Amino acid sequence: MADQFGIISGLFVHSLSFWWVMIPAILLGTIVGAVPGFSAANVIIILLPLTLTVDVEVALVFMMALYCASQLGNGIPAILVNIPGTGGAAATTLDGYPMSQKGEGPRALVYCFMASIVGGLIGTTFVLAALPILSRVGFYMHSVEMVVVMLFGITLIAVIAAQDLLKGLLAGLLGLLIGAIGTDHIFSTPRATFGFLELYSGVPLVPALIGLFAISEVFLLIERGSIVKDEFRSKVMSTSFGDTLRLMKESASQWVLTVWTALIGVVIGIVPGAGASIAAFVAYQQARTFSKHPEKFGTGVPEGVTAPEAANNGVTSGTLVPLMAIGVPGGSTAAVMMVVLQYHGVTLGPRLFIDRPELAYGVFTAMFIAYLFMIPLLFPLARYMSRVTLFPAFFLAPLILSFTLLGSFVPRAYMFDIGLALAFGVLGFIARKTGYHVTAILIGIILGPLLEQYLMRALRISRGDLGILFSSNLGNALWVFLIITLMIPLVRAVIRNRRKETASDAG
Amino acid sequence: MRDKPGILPELIIPVVALAFAAYYVSTVWELPFQARVVGVFVGGGIAILSAALFVRFAYEVYTGRKGLGFNQFFSSPEFEFKRYGLILATVLLLLLMPVFGFALTLFLYVFGTVLMLGGIGRIGVAVAMAAAVTAIAFFVFIWLVRVRFPLSVIDRTILGWIT
Structure with a gap:
């Protein structure tokens, strides 16, 4: 134990010496994360010629810093222009963008950075401290447990639908059905593909995300003229560095929420196949459930930014646990990292902690230091970034459209995907104009196929017996927790009404 | 009368959802149970919610809160x-x-x-x-x-x- 502590302490100091790799990787990762269609995995693949030729430690530090920064970068366009960099930041738009519209872009960005960095630091520390235990989490989370985890995220549809239940639920169900396009997971038979071969593997997430958020936003932006309402323009312009420091202090007060949601992110990140999107939606749902003012969520409250951002950055360290502990990548970025490490002759798995502890633990210490470097690099930029919201529509709309449309082409290199993004843009515009929430549609598209996959797997094992969903202790505990989180808002509403009645009777 | 929001734009999403659900179910009808279960359940849910919305819209038009047409949907x-x-x-x-x-x-x-x-x-x-x-x-x-x-x-x- 003392040996391990000594190794880890030494590794922190050692990781600091890689500042010259981390700083460019953080800046590149932040840009990559902010552009829809790009992901850390894509960029690491593109830069394989570089990472394969340099020393393994340098390659590892570069990949770690880029990965962490890209996760943080996802939240920037989600807050400023209502365009999440990936699905992991979709929940951030719910409160981040309303804050920008009120001229609170700098505040939302500072909360985003603080939650991301602190969430990342907590996640990394937790993983370093509890790696042997955490590496077993994947063994206990089977398809049954994952069905319940998915339902945590999907219940967010009902939360979003609170303002107009019928419209919200319909939007969510439409999203679930769109998510079920393509071949099924067991028989591989195509479903509702409209005859397009491009839809056999399902609806690609990036064009859907770009259409529902970016293109529909541009269509609405034309009418508004700019993102920030005129009366709030001076508020954005007058933000100083002193304000940023004050906001950092203010955002640090949400440490309980940050810790809680970052740990949600770590645990969900450990499960192979699960990811930042699920973690962010679950965290948002949890933050709203346990908030003192849940009715304000969706109108631009900082907690609505903190929870999803802490969670999706908690995922970054969680994803690496199965990779380092048992040699199974927890996501696409981890898979690419595995390729790089194997090329360098590093065999991943339990032996790595004995044979090369400097690499096994070094991954996480590098991650920790990368998050620390983000503090001086990114916070001073928050007030300048937020000025994007002041640009006129004739300037912003062509920029958003051209880069996001090109971004929708990147993952699969089909022209079809640009057309798909446009189709989702029209759908998103009509939905937003008529009061159907696009986030509910997106939750359905993201979580629908995953829920179906886990549900089908469970039903296949039980030969169609739904009783399997209640067959495990952990699963049953999660069911109970799910029911409790669904009941809390109702119980609170009843208590609130009783208090009002008592107060009016007394008056 | 002109100030009342038109009901027709609000019908677009339910009508599209219903049409898509019908198309989806038609493509999975012949498939094994596991491959069509999501389509059937979600499609059924869409049908029920759309029907409820249509009733609500009809009531809103009947009570005069909303009018027919596309009023307030299109901008200048x-x-x-x-x-x-x-x-x-x-x-x-x-x-x-x-x-x-x-x-x-x-x-x-x-x-x-x-x-x-x-x-x-x-x-x-x-x-x-x-x-x-x-x-x-x-x-x-x-x-x-x-x-x-x-x-x-x-x-x-x-x-x-x-x-």
């Missing part, structure tokens, strides 16, 4: 022209990129959209923005990341100069 003709123009420009981008290649199509797209949104008077801004966006996008997507966008003679010539 100027904004509508710009919106349809953007859709048309994007369709043209989609159709012309395989013919004219990446750089030329993107330049024309940005140039056209800036002029359409900002007015003919901003021709200098439009040229500058189109050139800057095309240069950055070419550098990032074609040269650096090597995304497989359709390339024309112009693109290959530029690539030849750079490399």
Whole structure:
């Protein structure tokens, strides 16, 4: 134990010496994360010629810093222009963008950075401290447990639908059905593909995300003229560095929420196949459930930014646990990292902690230091970034459209995907104009196929017996927790009404 | 009467959802249970919710809170022209990129959209923005990341100069 502590302490100091790799990787990762269609995995693949030729430690530090920064970068366009960099930041738009519209872009960005960095630091520390235990989490989370985890995220549809239940639920169900396009997971038979071969593997997430958020936003932006309402323009312009420091202090007060949601992110990140999107939606749902003012969520409250951002950055360290502990990548970025490490002759798995502890633990210490470097690099930029919201529509709309449309082409290199993004843009515009929430549609598209996959797997094992969903202790505990989180808002509403009645009777 | 919001725009999403659900169910009807279970359950849910919405809309029209038609959905003709123009420009981008290649199509797209949104008077801004966006996008997507966008003679010539 003392040996391990000594190794880890030494590794922190050692990781600091890689500042010259981390700083460019953080800046590149932040840009990559902010552009829809790009992901850390894509960029690491593109830069394989570089990472394969340099020393393994340098390659590892570069990949770690880029990965962490890209996760943080996802939240920037989600807050400023209502365009999440990936699905992991979709929940951030719910409160981040309303804050920008009120001229609170700098505040939302500072909360985003603080939650991301602190969430990342907590996640990394937790993983370093509890790696042997955490590496077993994947063994206990089977398809049954994952069905319940998915339902945590999907219940967010009902939360979003609170303002107009019928419209919200319909939007969510439409999203679930769109998510079920393509071949099924067991028989591989195509479903509702409209005859397009491009839809056999399902609806690609990036064009859907770009259409529902970016293109529909541009269509609405034309009418508004700019993102920030005129009366709030001076508020954005007058933000100083002193304000940023004050906001950092203010955002640090949400440490309980940050810790809680970052740990949600770590645990969900450990499960192979699960990811930042699920973690962010679950965290948002949890933050709203346990908030003192849940009715304000969706109108631009900082907690609505903190929870999803802490969670999706908690995922970054969680994803690496199965990779380092048992040699199974927890996501696409981890898979690419595995390729790089194997090329360098590093065999991943339990032996790595004995044979090369400097690499096994070094991954996480590098991650920790990368998050620390983000503090001086990114916070001073928050007030300048937020000025994007002041640009006129004739300037912003062509920029958003051209880069996001090109971004929708990147993952699969089909022209079809640009057309798909446009189709989702029209759908998103009509939905937003008529009061159907696009986030509910997106939750359905993201979580629908995953829920179906886990549900089908469970039903296949039980030969169609739904009783399997209640067959495990952990699963049953999660069911109970799910029911409790669904009941809390109702119980609170009843208590609130009783208090009002008592107060009016007394008056 | 003119101030009442029209009900027809609100019907678009339920009608689209219903039509899509019907199409989805028709494509999975013959498949094994596991492959159609989601479609049947979700499609059924959409049918029930849409029916409930139709009843609500009918009640809103009946009580006079909303009128028939598209009132309050469309904005001023100027904004509508710009919106349809953007859709048309994007369709043209989609159709012309395989013919004219990446750089030329993107330049024309940005140039056209800036002029359409900002007015003919901003021709200098439009040229500058189109050139800057095309240069950055070419550098990032074609040269650096090597995304497989359709390339024309112009693109290959530029690539030849750079490399």
